[in-house]
Amino acid sequence: MTPNFSIKHSNYRVHEIPAIVAMAVYEKDCxxxxxxxxxxxxxxTYNDFLYVIVIDGHISPELLAVIMQHAEEDERLVIIEGSANRGLATCMNFAIDWSLSLKPQYFFRMDADDISELNRLEKQITYLTKHAHVAILGTGLIEINEQNHQVGARVMPQTNRQITRLLPRRCTINHPTVCIRYKVFTDGYRYDDALHNTQDYFLWIELAAAGYIFCNLKDKLLRFRRVNDFYKRRGLIKSLNEFRARFRAMRWLNRLTPYNLVYACMVLGLRMMPSGVVKMAYKLDRHLLEKIIKH
Structure with a gap:
């Protein structure tokens, strides 16, 4: 247990558990x-898991009350409290390290503003049980607004070849949908906690370069919250990190081509454009990705 984190609530009665669902909550969450x-x-529908919720620094009494009410009702919830805001990567790494003694097989990501379809865990575990070579499994998703109305959808490339081939141009795994085999973590891999964004993109590149197999299900098993400021979120630091990730993918995956370089530079420039331009580009990118997947 690091000084920054402590167990706030835990009533679980198991010594081993097949799956961990990990979610971080911070002060701005609704x-x-x-x-x-x-x-x-x-x-x-699959219920043999522990749900590890990491409180990332100070949160409001209202938000804490919501979390603790669920924890009191369900012994599968483990609440971990951080003394200061450390970021998603640090929270997830702590959840991973804390749970290793329980010998889980699967690590599910969940974000605090999204909604998992009720058969999400069951479908992903069923697939991974049948495909032992797959180490990282994502899914498609439905995009919803503040009122839970559908405003879009996203389906990613499905095969390992497609996923890794496109990594120099885009992050090809929807992070909130992912299930990762714990072997990845027992092999020593973790999120880079020096990063406060794009940590998933950098991890996928590292794992792809190491030869781990990726897959995405076509099923849309998560409702992803796309709020009004979605197109305004990427500031200069995040845009530069995305550019760094693309360049690293080119080098580590031997895909340093003029096309990929030009694409990365164009995206970096686009991130600096007004939100209306970014919105149009986002829709075009979704359209092009769907065509790539079909072919």
């Missing part, structure tokens, strides 16, 4: 959305 996220996991 209490209603966190409630919906937690409910969507508690009601899963």
């Amino acid at each position: 209490a209603d959305w966190v409630d919906q996220a937690i409910v969507s996991i508690r009601q899963q």
Whole structure:
């Protein structure tokens, strides 16, 4: 247990567990959305898991009350509290390290403003049980707005070849949908906690270069919250990190081509454009990705 984290609530009675669902919550998260996220996991058709919620620094009494009410009702919830905001990567790494003694097989990501479909865990575990060579499994998703209305959808490349071939141009795994085999972590891999964004993109590149097999299900098993400022979120630091990730993917995956270089530079420039331009580019990118997947 590091000084930054402590167990705030834990009533679980198991020594081993097949699956861990990990979610970080911080002060700006909406209490209603966190409630919906937690409910969507508690009601899963597959129920042999621990739900590790890491409170990333100070949160409001209202938000804490929502989390603790669920924890009191469901012994599968483990609440970990951080003394200061450390970021998603640090929270996830702590959840991974804390749970290793339970010998889990699967690590599921969940975000505090999203909603998992009720058969998400079951479908991903069923697939991984049948495909032992796959180490990282993502899914498609439905994009929803603040009122839970569908505003879009996203399906990613499905095969390992497609996923790794496109990594120099885009992050080809929807991070909130992912399930990772714990062997990846027992082999020593972790999120880079020096990064406060794009940590998933860098991890996928590292794992792809090491030869781990990726896959995405076509099924849309998560409702991803796309709020009004979605197209304004990427500041200069995140845009530069994405550029660094693309360049690393080119080098580590032997795909340093003029096309990939030009693409990375164009995306970096696009991130600096007004939100209306970014929105148009986002829709075009989704359209092009669908065509690539079909072919």
